[in-house]
Amino acid sequence: MSGATDGEGQLEDERRSARKHRAILQAATTVFLSNGYLGTSMDKIAALAHVSKQTVYKHFADKERLFSEIVTATVDEIADPNTDEVLNLQDTGDLESDLRDFARRQLRAVMEPRLLQLRRLVIGEAGRFPELGRLFYERGPGRTIEALSAEFERFASRGALECDDPHLAAAHFNWLVMSIPLNQAMLLGENEPATPSELDRFADAGVRAFLAAYRKG
Amino acid sequence: MSGATDGEGQLEDERRSARKHRAILQAATTVFLSNGYLGTSMDKIAALAHVSKQTVYKHFADKERLFSEIVTATVDEIADPNTDEVLNLQDTGDLESDLRDFARRQLRAVMEPRLLQLRRLVIGEAGRFPELGRLFYERGPGRTIEALSAEFERFASRGALECDDPHLAAAHFNWLVMSIPLNQAMLLGENEPATPSELDRFADAGVRAFLAAYRKG
Numbered sequence: 001m002s003g004a005t006d007g008e009g010q011l012e013d014e015r016r017s018a019r020k021h022r023a024i025l026q027a028a029t030t031v032f033l034s035n036g037y038l039g040t041s042m043d044k045i046a047a048l049a050h051v052s053k054q055t056v057y058k059h060f061a062d063k064e065r066l067f068s069e070i071v072t073a074t075v076d077e078i079a080d081p082n083t084d085e086v087l088n089l090q091d092t093g094d095l096e097s098d099l100r101d102f103a104r105r106q107l108r109a110v111m112e113p114r115l116l117q118l119r120r121l122v123i124g125e126a127g128r129f130p131e132l133g134r135l136f137y138e139r140g141p142g143r144t145i146e147a148l149s150a151e152f153e154r155f156a157s158r159g160a161l162e163c164d165d166p167h168l169a170a171a172h173f174n175w176l177v178m179s180i181p182l183n184q185a186m187l188l189g190e191n192e193p194a195t196p197s198e199l200d201r202f203a204d205a206g207v208r209a210f211l212a213a214y215r216k217g
Numbered sequence: 218m219s220g221a222t223d224g225e226g227q228l229e230d231e232r233r234s235a236r237k238h239r240a241i242l243q244a245a246t247t248v249f250l251s252n253g254y255l256g257t258s259m260d261k262i263a264a265l266a267h268v269s270k271q272t273v274y275k276h277f278a279d280k281e282r283l284f285s286e287i288v289t290a291t292v293d294e295i296a297d298p299n300t301d302e303v304l305n306l307q308d309t310g311d312l313e314s315d316l317r318d319f320a321r322r323q324l325r326a327v328m329e330p331r332l333l334q335l336r337r338l339v340i341g342e343a344g345r346f347p348e349l350g351r352l353f354y355e356r357g358p359g360r361t362i363e364a365l366s367a368e369f370e371r372f373a374s375r376g377a378l379e380c381d382d383p384h385l386a387a388a389h390f391n392w393l394v395m396s397i398p399l400n401q402a403m404l405l406g407e408n409e410p411a412t413p414s415e416l417d418r419f420a421d422a423g424v425r426a427f428l429a430a431y432r433k434g
Contacts, residue, residue: 036344123337126406127337130405178396183392187351189344
């Protein structure tokens with residue numbers, strides 16, 4: 001590549017191509033999230049990205065490949081900060097307050113509208129694309145529960161929590177915090193989203209129930 | 218109607234029409250559950266029901282109406298026994314054993330493959346059909362939680378449970394029992410279903426955590 005005679009022109013081509021690639025991905029995310037897999041056409045994506053359909057196909061072999069790319073990219077974009085949140089679980093010695101802060105941040109992240117839309121889409125398409133459901137699970141709740149599990153094992157080893165099975169305790173924590181608003185959002189759509197202060201109350205109540213069950217003593 | 222001159226012939230027509238109505242509903246359920254809303258056509262349904270497309274349209278004005286009918290019918294068919302289960306929550310005085318029996322039955326009902334498929338479909342279509350998501354929520358988890366809430370209030374009043382907010386306690390119970398296998402099933406598809414004995418273990422663990430948090434004393 002760097003040995004090409006017309007280096008400048010080639011660099012410009014590559015930049016233009018990368019810009020188009022990003023524009024297509026962005027347009028595809030919007031179209032898939034609003035219309036679902038079957039409701040999306042390469043034509044719609046091309047129109048929104050302001051490129052030709054041929055250009056879309058040059059960058060992404062088919063609709064299936066493009067769908068897989070946008071799910072992976074969106075999950076990764078959102079999952080990475082989440083893992084940081086887990087790593088940011090403070091240990092100030094005030095277990096209830098530390099878990100509450102963590103639960104509130106985590107619940108707000110999971111209830112982010114674009115992530116809710118993606119979760120609905122991935123669940124609806126789990127029959128057609130089981131590998132994307134697996135990806136969402138592993139980088140989403142699976143990863144959070146794994147990370148929490150390691151933290152809870154540490155808390156247990158210094159006598160703050162009582163849990164023979166830290167992985168089960170982590171899953172119970174996760175779903176005590178998430179399940180009420182998340183299941184409502186999944187089934188009721190986004191017409192009546194929970195407010196941030198309602199979310200905080202669900203998080204706090206989940207932490208209280210978790211500690212009543214798992215706190216040592 | 219009863220005043221018609223050719224009563225016999227008319228009765229036969231009505232029977233034939235009712236048979237076709239049922240055949241269309243049954244075929245529509247199969248086609249929608251396997252192909253989703255957009256992947257389903259009236260042609261496919263007519264073919265599976267062995268009737269003409271005109272007959273399908275005579276019974277159901279449009280695809281939207283037919284979809285709404287099959288979701289309502291399937292939810293009702295499954296929700297009714299579930300409410301009975303709640304009413305069948307025994308009160309033998311052994312709270313843990315009674316809740317465990319109930320949780321095991323309830324979890325098996327929710328994890329019934331056709332109900333899982335319907336839940337995925339309704340979640341995937343919650344943007345297009347918010348009223349069906351609401352229906353599923355209200356006749357599904359909403360109804361179970363309401364019914365449990367009344368039971369828990371009774372348990373609390375005789376000092377077996379400690380809960381200021383029986384509705385919250387009922388929701389925590391419900392999701393402690395359901396969430397782990399249900400979220401896995403939603404995202405991972407039915408490729409690796411939990412076995413009945415795995416489901417029992419999830420139910421038992423949920424009940425143990427619930428009682429550790431909410432049992433009086």
